[in-house]
Amino acid sequence: EDKVVQSPLSLVVHEGDTVTLNCSYEVTNFRSLLWYKQEKKAPTFLFMLTSSGIEKKSGRLSSILDKKELFSILNITATQTGDSAIYLCAARPRGAQKLVFGQGTRLTINP
């Protein structure tokens, strides 16, 4: 059975800190891994990763995939209170349309 596991499940840090969120996956015929940010109801897309070792970057956020070790990390530098959210990781098997979601990491940034 396809599975995605995120850690930690919850993280509280101070504004300005750097955080690393982890996502490991066991997916048959892996195609891609996606990161989402969920603040209220709708998850918003952050990154899609398909190749190992290629960092994707957007402002203070970056992510990288390791297809050998079957994991991905999401880094957020110089965190701000607006980064407080649930971060979801999802894997997409090749040939399948549906995503397999992890449990999410609830990130809280304190001022």
Place this chain on the structure above:
Amino acid sequence: SAVISQKPSRDICQRGTSLTIQCQVDSQVTMMFWYRQQPGQSLTLIATANQGSEATYESGFVIDKFPISRPNLTFSTLTVSNMSPEDSSIYLCSADRDSNYGYTFGSGTRLTVV
């Protein structure tokens, strides 16, 4: 990526009643997906909706409880039938409009059953 309009945004319903949630995509998409997110939990896929065929339901979800319509390539509805308090969740629709930008989600429906 696609823009998906979802409504209602929230509702409070009496147990035993049904609620239909609508999603409208701003472009044609082959598949649409319906998710449930129970309080404090991650997203669980309910079913995949193809235009012109019956929806494919995930284990633990049945058509009688969650009937889905997909009349065309831009629209879908999910009905939550005979509701109980355990159905209180956020319901989300999703579509894969642009394979380079992942899946887009609707704005979500927060359902409370009393």
